[in-house]
Amino acid sequence: MKSTKKLLSKSVIAGLATVLMPLGLQAAADEAQKMHILYEENCASCHGSDHGGFLAPALNSETLKGRSPTALRSIIMTGSFDTLMPPFYGRLSDDDIRSLVKHLQSTAKLANPAWTIDDIKASIKVYVKDESTLPAKPTYEIDNMDNIIGVAARGKYGRGSGSKAVFINSVSHKQIGEIATGTAAHIIDYNPVNPRWAYVKNDTAEIFKVDLYSMQIVRSVKTGFNGPGQGVSRDGKYIMAGSYVPHNAVILDADTLEPLKTFALEGIDPDGKMVTSDSGMVIGTPFADIFAIALENAGQVWVVDLKDDFPITKITDVGRHLHDAFLTHGGSKLMVASYDDSIVAAIDLKDRKIIKKLEAGCVPHVGGGAAVEVDGRTLGFGTNFGDCDKMVVSVWDLDKMEVVKQVPVAGGTESPAAHANAPYVAVDIISKDRRARTVQLIDKKTLEVVKTLDVGGHAYFPEYSADGKFLYVSAGYSGDEVVVYDSTTLEKVASIAMESPAGIFSHGRVKYMTRGLSPDEMKGAK
Amino acid sequence: MRLIAFSGALMLGLLSAQSINAASIYAGQARAAAVCSQCHGIKTPSADAPFPPLAGRDFAYLKSALEQYRDKTRKSEIMNAIAGSLSDNDISNVAAYYAGLKP
Numbered sequence: 001m002k003s004t005k006k007l008l009s010k011s012v013i014a015g016l017a018t019v020l021m022p023l024g025l026q027a028a029a030d031e032a033q034k035m036h037i038l039y040e041e042n043c044a045s046c047h048g049s050d051h052g053g054f055l056a057p058a059l060n061s062e063t064l065k066g067r068s069p070t071a072l073r074s075i076i077m078t079g080s081f082d083t084l085m086p087p088f089y090g091r092l093s094d095d096d097i098r099s100l101v102k103h104l105q106s107t108a109k110l111a112n113p114a115w116t117i118d119d120i121k122a123s124i125k126v127y128v129k130d131e132s133t134l135p136a137k138p139t140y141e142i143d144n145m146d147n148i149i150g151v152a153a154r155g156k157y158g159r160g161s162g163s164k165a166v167f168i169n170s171v172s173h174k175q176i177g178e179i180a181t182g183t184a185a186h187i188i189d190y191n192p193v194n195p196r197w198a199y200v201k202n203d204t205a206e207i208f209k210v211d212l213y214s215m216q217i218v219r220s221v222k223t224g225f226n227g228p229g230q231g232v233s234r235d236g237k238y239i240m241a242g243s244y245v246p247h248n249a250v251i252l253d254a255d256t257l258e259p260l261k262t263f264a265l266e267g268i269d270p271d272g273k274m275v276t277s278d279s280g281m282v283i284g285t286p287f288a289d290i291f292a293i294a295l296e297n298a299g300q301v302w303v304v305d306l307k308d309d310f311p312i313t314k315i316t317d318v319g320r321h322l323h324d325a326f327l328t329h330g331g332s333k334l335m336v337a338s339y340d341d342s343i344v345a346a347i348d349l350k351d352r353k354i355i356k357k358l359e360a361g362c363v364p365h366v367g368g369g370a371a372v373e374v375d376g377r378t379l380g381f382g383t384n385f386g387d388c389d390k391m392v393v394s395v396w397d398l399d400k401m402e403v404v405k406q407v408p409v410a411g412g413t414e415s416p417a418a419h420a421n422a423p424y425v426a427v428d429i430i431s432k433d434r435r436a437r438t439v440q441l442i443d444k445k446t447l448e449v450v451k452t453l454d455v456g457g458h459a460y461f462p463e464y465s466a467d468g469k470f471l472y473v474s475a476g477y478s479g480d481e482v483v484v485y486d487s488t489t490l491e492k493v494a495s496i497a498m499e500s501p502a503g504i505f506s507h508g509r510v511k512y513m514t515r516g517l518s519p520d521e522m523k524g525a526k
Numbered sequence: 527m528r529l530i531a532f533s534g535a536l537m538l539g540l541l542s543a544q545s546i547n548a549a550s551i552y553a554g555q556a557r558a559a560a561v562c563s564q565c566h567g568i569k570t571p572s573a574d575a576p577f578p579p580l581a582g583r584d585f586a587y588l589k590s591a592l593e594q595y596r597d598k599t600r601k602s603e604i605m606n607a608i609a610g611s612l613s614d615n616d617i618s619n620v621a622a623y624y625a626g627l628k629p
Contacts (some may be wrong), residue, residue: 087565089604090576158574478563
């Protein structure tokens with residue numbers, strides 16, 4: 001009803017405008033509206049629906065000031081090599097591309113658009129009304145649901161028929177199912193209690209509740225405009241999602257996807273300024289009935305108790321520009337990356353305070369995190385991107401919370417993978433040249449790089465199968481395949497074709513919390 | 527028939543002068559991965575893309591098409607721009623690489 005009213009009033013205004021505006025102005029307004037729609041439908045999922053950037057740079061009058069329109073037009077036509085930017089030649093007309101460049105160079109970053117709890121509620125789509133009609137067990141051969149590996153396939157254009165979540169049996173390395181996600185799938189989480197449910201978040205902040213037994217979407221909800229943050233509570237009852245646009249987070253009922261509470265993300269940053277904030281990582285932990293969420297710009301970590309009205313404990317001054325995190329010690333400790341301070345902050349989720357800030361190396365991006373037990377010590381591996389003299393992966397002793405070693409690697413890295421049964425910690429080199437094709441392997445014991453795999457494409461997001469026997473790597477961008485290696489011999493054993501694969505998420509993660517820790521680590525967590 | 531004879535000759539060439547041809551296919555791969563695959567993909571272009579697949583296409587066809595695009599005897603705003611910077615060697619390498627791929 002409300003949206004009809006909005007639409008009506010919009011068309012009334014448009015009608016009035018037609019009457020009142022001189023012809024030229026009307027044409028200009030129509031053109032702007034057309035370009036706005038073109039932008040939203042082709043560019044916004046990566047560049048931000050507010051023109052403020054997301055996976056890709058911000059495109060607005062400020063950031064594009066002084067840039068040559070011809071150069072911008074040719075980037076749009078051919079795409080940008082060695083990035084995710086696809087070629088729009090043949091998809092957009094030359095006139096549209098020219099107008100779009102003009103539009104981008106004359107449009108300021110938009111104000112944070114509202115997406116309220118009512119909008120979230122109204123966005124729920126139900127694909128399977130009666131879940132009791134779903135099969136009681138998987139409709140395909142699989143020994144253990146933990147053997148499922150989910151891959152976020154972006155699709156070349158970040159949207160369209162190539163954008164899906166693909167599920168693979170990591171014993172046979174065969175695809176067992178896929179679901180279309182409209183725009184690029186980004187994050188896949190699994191329900192820690194009921195193995196049938198997966199939650200896939202895409203680049204336009206829609207969350208799909210997926211029935212892994214029948215490989216179909218059961219429900220979906222749009223939680224915002226973009227932002228990758230998503231976590232599932234240890235009891236499997238709640239999902240928390242955080243957005244970049246708008247500066248919001250929401251707790252959903254994991255069963256119905258109904259929004260239960262929204263949170264405006266704002267606070268005083270470490271420099272004393274009150275800011276509204278993007279949502280960084282959102283994480284549920286086996287340690288307690290809580291969510292932790294990082295406020296990127298406010299430099300705070302909020303701990304939300306899953307009771308009553310979801311009260312918040314705010315941990316402030318964690319760092320400047322927080323991003324991702326991983327858990328250790330039964331999920332009672334959280335390691336949060338702070339881009340601008342080049343530190344990873346260790347947070348005690350029990351006492352809800354900062355334990356220590358550890359040196360990261362460059363710009364820390366811990367990805368899904370990696371921690372391994374070696375000779376009685378729990379070691380954490382911290383990947384770094386950015387532009388520093390020496391590119392390293394930091395190794396921390398997570399018991400003593402101190403730096404053990406900084407392992408030199410070939411370039412920037414953004415995602416480590418480890419497994420209790422695998423001898424190596426894999427890190428993806430993401431530097432923008434031939435190195436991006438490679439993944440390096442660090443020996444757990446010697447803490448030195450022992451091998452470089454030439455995977456192809458833009459190789460990233462390594463992940464071990466739940467049994468640790470196989471290493472999965474996305475040959476992303478134009479590589480268009482997921483490559484599987486034997487984790488000990490490092491021989492290539494399989495390839496699974498899909499368009500621009502990115503994040504890889506093993507169902508085994510629900511069992512070992514952070515990749516590399518043995519499931520025994522979880523037993524201590526209660 | 528001529529096609530078969532031709533690919534036979536190419537295969538023979540590959541076998542007899544292994545190191546040179548291995549290097550050129552490798553160079554072709556590097557160039558293709560960096561430039562061509564952006565639109566045409568390695569094995570297939572995107573399901574949503576308006577670009578033709580190249581994997582497994584005839585070597586001579588790929589070579590002549592690239593030469594024509596480079597020399598602007600075949601018009602395409604985008605291909606004229608992209609092929610414009612390719613040397614004869616580049617063209618042979620890329621054509622050999624794509625011709626040898628299984629689609």
